[in-house]
Amino acid sequence: MKQNVKVNIKPLTRVEGHGNIKISIKDGRLEEANWEVVETPRFFEALLVGKHYENVPYICGRICGICSISHTLASIRAVENAFGIVASRQTTMFRLLLKHMETMQSHILHLYFLVAPDFLGAGSVLPLTRTHPEEVQVALRLKRLANEACTLIGGRCLHPIRTVVGGFTMLPAKAELARLGRRLEEARSDLERAVELFTSFTMPDFVRETEFVSLKGDNTYPFIGGNLVSSDGVLKREDEYLAMTNEYCVEQSTAKWSRLSRPSFAVGALARFNNNHALLQPEAGRAAERLGLRPVCHNPFMNNIAQLVECLQVVEDSALIIDNLLASEWQEARQSVTPRRGRGVGVVEAPRGILYHYYAFDGKGRLEKADCVIPTSQNHANIQHDLQALAAHYAKAGRKDQDIELLAQMLVRAYDPCISCSVH
Amino acid sequence: MADTLSYLGVPLSRPRVAFFELTSCEGCQLQIFNNEASLLDFLSLVEIVNFREAMTEKSDDYEIAFIEGSISRRDEVEKLKKIRRQAKVLVALGSCACFGGVNRLRNRFHDLDWVKKEVYGDFPVDTAEVQPLEAQVPVDLKIYGCPIKKEEVERVISNLVLGKAVTPPEYPVCMECKAHENLCLYELGEPCLGPITRAGCDAWCPDNRRGCWGCRGPAEEANVKELEKIMRRYHFSREIIIDRLECFGGFAAYVDKLRAPGRHTHG
Numbered sequence: 001m002k003q004n005v006k007v008n009i010k011p012l013t014r015v016e017g018h019g020n021i022k023i024s025i026k027d028g029r030l031e032e033a034n035w036e037v038v039e040t041p042r043f044f045e046a047l048l049v050g051k052h053y054e055n056v057p058y059i060c061g062r063i064c065g066i067c068s069i070s071h072t073l074a075s076i077r078a079v080e081n082a083f084g085i086v087a088s089r090q091t092t093m094f095r096l097l098l099k100h101m102e103t104m105q106s107h108i109l110h111l112y113f114l115v116a117p118d119f120l121g122a123g124s125v126l127p128l129t130r131t132h133p134e135e136v137q138v139a140l141r142l143k144r145l146a147n148e149a150c151t152l153i154g155g156r157c158l159h160p161i162r163t164v165v166g167g168f169t170m171l172p173a174k175a176e177l178a179r180l181g182r183r184l185e186e187a188r189s190d191l192e193r194a195v196e197l198f199t200s201f202t203m204p205d206f207v208r209e210t211e212f213v214s215l216k217g218d219n220t221y222p223f224i225g226g227n228l229v230s231s232d233g234v235l236k237r238e239d240e241y242l243a244m245t246n247e248y249c250v251e252q253s254t255a256k257w258s259r260l261s262r263p264s265f266a267v268g269a270l271a272r273f274n275n276n277h278a279l280l281q282p283e284a285g286r287a288a289e290r291l292g293l294r295p296v297c298h299n300p301f302m303n304n305i306a307q308l309v310e311c312l313q314v315v316e317d318s319a320l321i322i323d324n325l326l327a328s329e330w331q332e333a334r335q336s337v338t339p340r341r342g343r344g345v346g347v348v349e350a351p352r353g354i355l356y357h358y359y360a361f362d363g364k365g366r367l368e369k370a371d372c373v374i375p376t377s378q379n380h381a382n383i384q385h386d387l388q389a390l391a392a393h394y395a396k397a398g399r400k401d402q403d404i405e406l407l408a409q410m411l412v413r414a415y416d417p418c419i420s421c422s423v424h
Numbered sequence: 425m426a427d428t429l430s431y432l433g434v435p436l437s438r439p440r441v442a443f444f445e446l447t448s449c450e451g452c453q454l455q456i457f458n459n460e461a462s463l464l465d466f467l468s469l470v471e472i473v474n475f476r477e478a479m480t481e482k483s484d485d486y487e488i489a490f491i492e493g494s495i496s497r498r499d500e501v502e503k504l505k506k507i508r509r510q511a512k513v514l515v516a517l518g519s520c521a522c523f524g525g526v527n528r529l530r531n532r533f534h535d536l537d538w539v540k541k542e543v544y545g546d547f548p549v550d551t552a553e554v555q556p557l558e559a560q561v562p563v564d565l566k567i568y569g570c571p572i573k574k575e576e577v578e579r580v581i582s583n584l585v586l587g588k589a590v591t592p593p594e595y596p597v598c599m600e601c602k603a604h605e606n607l608c609l610y611e612l613g614e615p616c617l618g619p620i621t622r623a624g625c626d627a628w629c630p631d632n633r634r635g636c637w638g639c640r641g642p643a644e645e646a647n648v649k650e651l652e653k654i655m656r657r658y659h660f661s662r663e664i665i666i667d668r669l670e671c672f673g674g675f676a677a678y679v680d681k682l683r684a685p686g687r688h689t690h691g
Binding site: 011013014016017040041042043044046047048050051052054055058059062063064065066067068071109113114117123124126129140141143144147156158159161162164169171198249289301419420421 | 433445446447448449450451452454455457460461463464467472475476478479480481483498521525526527529531538539540542543544545547548551570571574586628629631632633634637642646663664666671
């Protein structure tokens with residue numbers, strides 16, 4: 001079919017940060033399909049140089065307003081690994097609980113505020129407060145619960161206060177933690193409604209075979225620390241992250257790009273699911289089946305669905321963590337820290353995918369070198385390749401300009417890009 | 425959402441509001457969508473016409489512009505001036521907009537080429553020295569903090585809608601902390617900028633047993649000299665004072681003095 005399509009979106013809305021989409025199809029042939037990142041760089045790796053280690057996680061949280069907890073935890077882990085500190089079991093559990101609640105907050109924000117309007121024919125969540133008031137209330141309740149849980153443990157729902165190298169400045173009252181456990185239990189009916197809503201949405205039928213990179217869980221679905229895995233069979237240790245990320249610079253982006261076994265790879269909820277689906281909690285696993293998410297899934301739009309499955313996962317897992325914490329005698333919130341010359345890597349699964357922080361410190365605990373590899377920067381090349389394939393696919397299928405324009409935007413949104421974070 | 429608003433029987437207009445960002449983490453704009461319990465009421469006070477992070481619909485016809493982030497590239501100056509021309513009220517949202525924020529930490533390396541090389545190697549990248557908004561345009565209101573406190577935004581918006589004056593507290597965080605009957609963080613071995621930082625956060629960090637890092641900038645008549653004395657009394661080094669004071673950019677003028685060559689302070 002002979003067809004001409006011109007798409008020029010500058011900048012893309014309902015994503016974090018600034019990116020442009022340009023597509024040009026002439027006589028049915030793809031001339032260009034580009035994902036351009038124009039965000040201003042902030043140079044975190046430079047501005048950290050010379051800073052005392054206590055500053056580092058506090059500053060690094062500011063890389064991202066949405067996943068500040070992930071950045072803070074990756075940063076703390078890198079510092080602790082550099083100093084040879086092993087976090088206590090109690091600290092590890094509280095950190096994971098905090099991480100889970102950030103995952104839920106971020107996924108709900110993305111699914112309801114950024115994604116759902118596309119499926120309900122709206123430009124934002126604001127008209128949905130009139131057309132779908134009950135769904136908006138579900139979203140607000142879930143988001144509020146996750147934010148209040150982050151505040152309970154981290155002191156604040158973003159840019160956390162209590163999280164420090166060595167543990168926490170203080171812990172919540174046990175009664176408050178028990179109350180959180182009950183509220184999470186009650187949230188299951190709202191999550192059920194979310195599953196119903198997203199079951200009613202049809203994800204576009206676009207598939208492109210991709211390599212998926214994530215943490216590799218041993219006994220549990222992984223979020224903090226451990227080995228690195230790719231669906232093409234690459235397996236590395238945490239401190240070998242450079243072999244997994246291979247960053248390089250490109251003209252069309254102020255964020256770096258990454259590659260591994262192929263020209264691009266994907267990270268995020270879908271990558272975690274594809275690589276670790278056998279480790280999901282029972283209800284989350286059942287929700288995946290109901291939502292039609294089956295491993296290994298190569299449809300990038302299904303990242304939305306994987307995020308919803310993870311909301312159930314983190315709620316179920318948090319209930320177990322809380323039970324565990326309530327049944328144990330609590331130790332000091334914070335262990336002592338002795339800085340030493342050394343290097344450390346800290347890896348966590350941020351809501352948008354695997355995140356690495358690397359630091360080198362001098363003997364006084366001042367930072368000499370930093371490197372942060374962001375989930376969205378790892379995804380940029382994959383978004384580019386998907387965008388080309390998607391434009392060609394739907395142009396061939398004879399779809400109209402507006403359809404292709406919308407699908408292209410929905411594709412990028414499905415990755416839940418955190419663009420300013422990727423240009424940190 | 426209510427279509428018409430009134431206060432004491434007097435009808436109120438909903439101001440047309442726009443949100444923008446320059447160099448930032450977008451966390452302050454995220455805060456706008458937090459405090460879910462009062463979110464719908466909050467949204468009913470204004471008509472949001474431009475908010476790229478959250479909505480596709482947009483209009484350049486607005487009265488109040490909230491801008492998050494600092495200036496760090498030439499094109500941002502043009503963007504900012506364009507917003508200034510349209511907005512009746514321009515609000516600097518958060519520490520980056522008010523002071524330059526953590527972004528400003530890189531200004532301490534005066535060699536911009538080194539900064540670029542450290543992150544991008546030899547790949548060419550356009551950037552400039554980090555500045556707060558008021559270095560380029562007049563700013564009508566500042567909402568301080570990293571992150572901003574949603575309650576403060578709610579208060580500012582309500583006051584703007586009602587035509588009431590908006591004044592941030594002049595006193596320091598220490599006052600709020602004392603009112604909460606916290607044990608002083610210095611007694612817990614933690615440095616704290618509470619004695620010199622502008623209040624209004626309700627002692628957010630000290631309440632969570634962490635010293636203040638000065639994200640809201642100096643209180644009126646902040647006595648930094650006295651703070652230096654307190655820091656020395658508790659054996660905190662000059663480097664630790666500087667680390668704290670320079671973290672969010674609000675005390676840049678004081679840090680320049682502390683770093684000035686020839687000045688001798690003993691940690």
